[in-house]
Amino acid sequence: MPEVMFAGPDGRLEGRYHHAKRPNAPVALLLHPHPLHGGTMNNRVIHSLFTRYQEMGFSVLRFNFRGVGKSQGRYDGGIGEISDAAAALDFLQAVNPAASMLWVAGYSFGAYVGMQLLMRRPEMGGFICISPPASHYDFGFLAPCPCGGLMVHGEDDELVPVSSVGKLVEKLNTQKGVSIDYRTIAGAGHVYTPEQVENVTNMAQDHVQTIMGGSRMALAAD
Structure with missing residues (x-):
């Protein structure tokens, strides 16, 4: 799990x-949750998916x-963050030119950014949308x-009905x-417990x- 730094539109x-x-x-x-509300790439949902x-x-x-963290720049209301996600996809495609399929997965704010990216990059083939902020x-x-995907939401989400x-x-x-x-999780709020993350x-x-x-074994041919 090496650390990488790559060029973004507002710095590394x-x-x-x-x-x-x-x-x-x-x-x-x-793609992680909202930067102004503690969201980072180390969020447990994102880490577990990784x-x-x-x-x-x-x-x-x-x-x-x-x-956020060592990433340069400052929060840009979602517009700049969509550009950040596009730069991240550029990095992925550069080091995986023969990739068989491209997926995007986001949690909360990251789900919104992921769907925006999906509309801008038609080569994306699938998505995972966790707790999308549909009321915000x-x-x-x-x-x-452009394609189908998975949406997961907590039935007791206190932020997004x-x-x-x-x-x-x-x-x-x-x-x-x-x-x-579309799948819902009984008893889950917007922030998931470790058991709910699993x-x-x-x-x-x-x-x-x-x-x-x-x-799983067929996919994991490494």
Whole structure:
């Protein structure tokens, strides 16, 4: 899990990167929660996903948005952070030119940024959206959504009502060719307990394996 520094639009960005042995391994980009509310790449949901993607044979990157940790720059209201995510994807693609598939996974604010990135980079093939802040941001830009993916939300989320995410999923599922795998976690709030994090990670793995069409061992050919 080597530390990496790569060029961002407002200075260098700090990340942790695992490189899979297979040259055509799929890749995943992980995006952390809101920088002004304690979000970093070391968030336990993001860290757990990083480990699980690694176990599944992916090349995977998690990084700090501008102004977080060693990343240069300052918070930019989401606009600059979308550019940071694009720079991170550029880094991933540069070191994985033969990647078989590109995934983005985000938690909370990171889920919003991830979906914005999805609209800007048509080469993305799948997404994991955890606790998307559907009551705080307008997700109307997903018209049309370029691909299907997984959305996970806590049924007792005190910041983002589960009903707002349900409405978003319902709207996306009306789009031609788009299928959202929507799963809720009973008793979970916006911040997940360690046991709930494991549940989220298992859901993500199950979805990825279903889409990739292979078992965990088949994916993890390292």
